[in-house]
Amino acid sequence: MPTSTEEMLQSLPPQHREIIVATYFRRRTTGEAAKQLGLTPATAKARLYEAMRDLSLMVATRTPEHAGPYRTN
Numbered sequence: 001m002p003t004s005t006e007e008m009l010q011s012l013p014p015q016h017r018e019i020i021v022a023t024y025f026r027r028r029t030t031g032e033a034a035k036q037l038g039l040t041p042a043t044a045k046a047r048l049y050e051a052m053r054d055l056s057l058m059v060a061t062r063t064p065e066h067a068g069p070y071r072t073n
Contacts, residue, residue, distance in 0.1 A: 008058045016051035019044060 009017055022033035034044035 008055055011058070012051055012054060015047055016054060019047040020051050020055075023048060 009020065012020070018037060019030075019033060022028050022036060023030060026033075028036065030044045030048055031041050033039075033048075034041045037044065039047070
C-alpha cells in the first residue's frame with residue numbers, strides 16, 4: 001500500500017493522475033484541463049471524480065482514524 005502522497009499519485013492509472021495534475025497542481029478548471037487533455041468536459045469531470053475517490057480510499061486505508069465519512073471499516 002502506498003504511504004506518501006507521491007506514491008499514492010504514482011499508483012493511480014495514468015488518466016487519473018493526469019487529470020489530478022492538470023486541475024490541482026496546474027490550477028486549471030476541469031473545462032480547461034479537458035481542453036488541454038483532449039477530453040470532453042464530462043469525461044474530465046468523471047475522471048477527476050474517480051481519481052479523487054481512489055485517493056480518498058488510499059488515505060482512509062493508510063490512516064483509518066482520520067478517514068472521516070468515507071471510512072470503510
